[in-house]
Amino acid sequence: AQTVTQSQPEMSVQEAETVTLSCTYDTSENNYYLFWYKQPPSRQMILVIRQEAYKQQNATENRFSVNFQKAAKSFSLKISDSQLGDTAMYFCAFTQLYNFNKFYFGSGTKLNVKP
């Protein structure tokens, strides 16, 4: 069974600082995709960043980057220069294409960015 674990239910960070959200997953497969989604108070889930497991290079999207450690099955999200608009729930997710693209989600980390 595929599981995704986010061990930090809630985190806080000062505006302009850097924060790292943790995620681990469990799978016996070799080819898969990992994602971070953001859910602001407005509830719309937004894709933040995506990583393909066969690519060793860590994905980066502006202020968002990941530290992907395949052997350790770890996929952390780093947010640099935190902004008030980053306040949201963040979900880590895992999928394998052959399995109808079902996603497995972690329980989420609530991030509060303080002014």
Added chain:
Amino acid sequence: DVKVTQSSRYLVKRTGEKVFLECVQDMDHENMFWYRQDPGLGLRLIYFSYDVKMKEKGDIPEGYSVSREKKERFSLILESASTNQTSMYLCASSSGTGEGYTFGSGTRLTVV
């Protein structure tokens, strides 16, 4: 702009009622999904569909059914609503190419 639209943002229903949650996507995606979101539990898959009239159970299908008569529409049905089905329901669609889900804005259902 591509979209997944859920017909209701908030719903309040009585115990025992039959409830329909509707989801429509305009991206010609094959795959559509229904999740429920509860605090501390993340998102749990209820049902998904990979083609018209095709459906598969997810991890928590009990008490739910689905319908997909047209490619763009995927409905979640609560046959007899119960208070433990009070939750946020999220619909999503995907092309199955690894690009990720596109989500609807969610329906917060309260069963009283």
